[in-house]
Amino acid sequence: MKYILVSGGVISGVGKGIITSSIGLLLKYCGLEVTAIKIDPYLNIDAGTFSPYEHGEVFVLNDGGEVDLDLGNYERFLDVQLHRDNNITTGKIYKQVIERERRGDYLGKTVQVVPHITDAIQQWIERIALNPVSEAQKTPDICIIELGGTIGDIEGMPFVESFRQFQFKVGLQNFCNIHVTLVPQPNSTGEQKTKPTQNSIRQLRGLGLSPDIVMCRSQQPLAESVKNKISNFCHVPPEQVICVHDCSSIYHVPALIADQNLVGYLCNRLQLPISVNMDDVLLDWRNLALSYDRFDDQVTIALVGKYTMLKDSYISVFKALKHAAFACGRQANIFCVEADHLEPEMKIEDPVKYHKAWEQLCQCSGVLVPGGFGKRGIEGKILAAEWARVNRKPYLGVCLGLQVAVIEFSRNVIGWKDAHSTEFEPATTNPVIIDMPEHNPGDLGGTMRLGSRTTIFKTDCETSILRKLYDDKEKVSERHRHRYEVNPTVVSQLEEKGMIFVGHDEEKQRMEIMELRDHPYFVGAQFHPEYLTRPLKPSPPYFGLVLAACGSTPNKILSSHARVWKNRGWRMSQTAA
CATH class of the missing domain: 3.40.50.300 (P-loop containing nucleotide triphosphate hydrolases)
Structure with a gap:
């Protein structure tokens, strides 16, 4: 050695x-x-x-x-x-x-x-x-x-x-x-x-x-x-x-x-x-x-988070977006938007920050809400998810990003105005996000749902765009880091209104992948797909987001996916060409 x-x-x-x-x-x-x-x-x-x-x-x-x-x-x-x-x-x-x-x-x-x-x-x-x-x-x-x-x-x-x-x-x-x-x-x-x-x-x-x-x-x-x-x-x-x-x-x-x-x-x-x-x-x-230097065309993505003052806080997310943009022949132009700057209270406290945050969000072709913890900025993330849904802008929610999309949909489509996560409002009468016990209570370190877990695509969701992006596989393995998940008891009501959970865990209790029906690209993943991105093998959810932000419709996204990288082992020389 x-x-x-x-x-x-x-x-x-x-x-x-x-x-x-x-x-x-x-x-x-x-x-x-x-x-x-x-x-x-x-x-x-x-x-x-x-x-x-x-x-x-x-x-x-x-x-x-x-x-x-x-x-x-x-x-x-x-x-x-x-x-x-x-x-x-x-x-x-x-x-x-x-x-x-x-x-x-x-x-x-x-x-x-x-x-x-x-x-x-x-x-x-x-x-x-x-x-x-x-x-x-x-x-x-x-x-x-x-x-x-x-x-x-x-x-x-x-x-x-x-x-x-x-x-x-x-x-x-x-x-x-x-x-x-x-x-x-x-x-x-x-x-x-x-x-x-x-x-x-x-x-x-x-x-x-x-x-x-x-x-x-x-x-x-x-x-x-x-x-x-x-x-x-x-x-x-x-x-x-x-x-x-x-x-x-x-x-x-x-x-x-x-x-x-x-x-x-x-x-x-x-x-x-x-x-x-x-x-x-x-x-x-x-x-x-x-090739990274040569691309002149850009794709602009708004990253709505709460740790945006330090880019290393989201380094894997940045890499995933850049790898996906490279596969699309673009440069990723990423606007970091502080989630709490989108909230109405900020309009009174600091109008400049408020209007700048909304200006950045509105200028972008796609929205990404990454994972995170704590209540600060949560309402801003919910507003970003609502804006992407209503304005039919491509949206990818990762971990907490999926959860805020569920909260927003429950409030504004189903009508549960106090819908929330028990992480932030333990006493809410509509807990659409709850603690799913798999970790040891007490200590914080190493007590979440961590590491690689299997996600199985539902058999009746063959039209799922994310399943196609994953090469039409029946199941995939991705890495997790979270304590809270979608409440299984509200899934049927969400799906009746058009929020479809196309992927779940092996026990069919945990919702892993969400897609919004009748939307160009509105996707959520409970796992963190950015952890497995590679310069030559971009993460499928991020690849789909960037393609959609470039103007591709679902059919064009899938045809581009098949053409650019039918086999995820493609060589760099083929891509650079």
């Missing part, structure tokens, strides 16, 4: 996740089985209880693991399915060690950070690195490990010490350290500054790790003199200083680092049994990146 550690310096959020994903993509293109691990040095057990403003969205895996959003990048780039243990946190490690101590596994010894915590980290990595993550179920050849945070952070010290020991344990020929730093370029001088990189690498070396490759993030390509200076002061040959400057899209990054002979170096450094022409290997990926 070969290991690549990706560490970061100077600042957090420097782009380690995309760089890790890009390295994995290159090695996978070379025929290697690749897995990835993300280390987050916080004490939380997982990301499940985070506010989206803390670390962005919570990404959900097939096994129900609530993990860091970088694992979503890994899955999308590598087209693999990771496990909850591929996300290591300080909380998980300490919990495991404390449980061992309580069982007496340490035979009365004093339990310390070194060696007990550091040993637990190394054992975890070696165990998870062997887990198959591809459909072939082969043991990975190489494991890429991203160490979150910044070198020097006190909470990351046990992990750095673990890797200091680990490099000797597995052998230096099986371990490589790539250090990602920032090379700032102040506007006052316009000069690229290397001092932060020098200090970061000096600190890394002081902790016992010596970088094999220095990846420099910068606004502009590094000047040759700057690269030589970093090489000279950081004791790294110039060819091992790689520039990763800002690009028009993240899909340029794999080719950018491949053109600087990263793969050739890794082959020699880790003795990898590959010999490939990277120009041939990356032809399809270059076409993808260039």
Whole structure:
């Protein structure tokens, strides 16, 4: 087994996740089985209880693991399915060690950070690195490990010490350290500054790790003199200083680092049994990146949410929309609309925000209401669903987005004026959305309906547009993250008025997919289809939304689907053409 550690310096959020994903993509293109691990040095057990403003969205895996959003990048780039243990946190490690101590596994010894915590980290990595993550179920050849945070952070010290020991344990020929730093370029001088990189690498070396490759993030390509200076002061040959400057899209990054002979170096450094022409290997990926830049036509979608101040809160939704737009030959222009700005109270409190929010909504060709929690903004989301229904605008509701569409329909079509979700109004006399017990009460973390679940299409709904978009399959598996669902007792009344639930769970109790009759595209999904989107395989519900927003009727949507991607394994070169 070969290991690549990706560490970061100077600042957090420097782009380690995309760089890790890009390295994995290159090695996978070379025929290697690749897995990835993300280390987050916080004490939380997982990301499940985070506010989206803390670390962005919570990404959900097939096994129900609530993990860091970088694992979503890994899955999308590598087209693999990771496990909850591929996300290591300080909380998980300490919990495991404390449980061992309580069982007496340490035979009365004093339990310390070194060696007990550091040993637990190394054992975890070696165990998870062997887990198959591809459909072939082969043991990975190489494991890429991203160490979150910044070198020097006190909470990351046990992990750095673990890797200091680990490099000797597995052998230096099986371990490589790539250090990602920032090379700032102040506007006052316009000069690229290397001092932060020098200090970061000096600190890394002081902790016992010596970088094999220095990846420099910068606004502009590094000047040759700057690269030589970093090489000279950081004791790294110039060819091992790689520039990763800002690009028009993240899909340029794999080719950018491949053109600087990263793969050739890794082959020699880790003795990898590959010999490939990277120009041939990356032809399809270059076409993808260039195509993203070439499209002039746009499709405008309004994302009505409550965490829109931080785009990472909806990163998978953004990716799903962009992948779907790419398949349609368009650029996705996404307007983020704060849900509570649509509410009548905002008209009095801040008329400018109110009118701007409605202006953005009315300018869009399609509406997306994503998942979320809490009462704030819920009435604004209901108003957005009503606007899309009444004005026959394409609408996709995901998780809570389906629920608000049901609430709106119940109020304004059926006439249940106080219809609501018991999540927000426990005493409502018309609870159309209720808590469907499947989770453990009490704790918040890991207690929802999580992970991959099967959705079965009803046999009498063969005209379902979403079923056609799913290649006319009888059942599909998608990932869930929720506690509340459509009340089964009101389904028949909703369907009498034209809101049809075309998909349900295996027990026929949980409503999974909703479609509105006599509407160009009004769809809701209780699951989160964005978690399985891929650059070359867009999520079917999002693909349908974008096609409808481009002006396609249901019949045109299905014919476009059949033409563009009859087989969901289509190659990039076919799409780019």
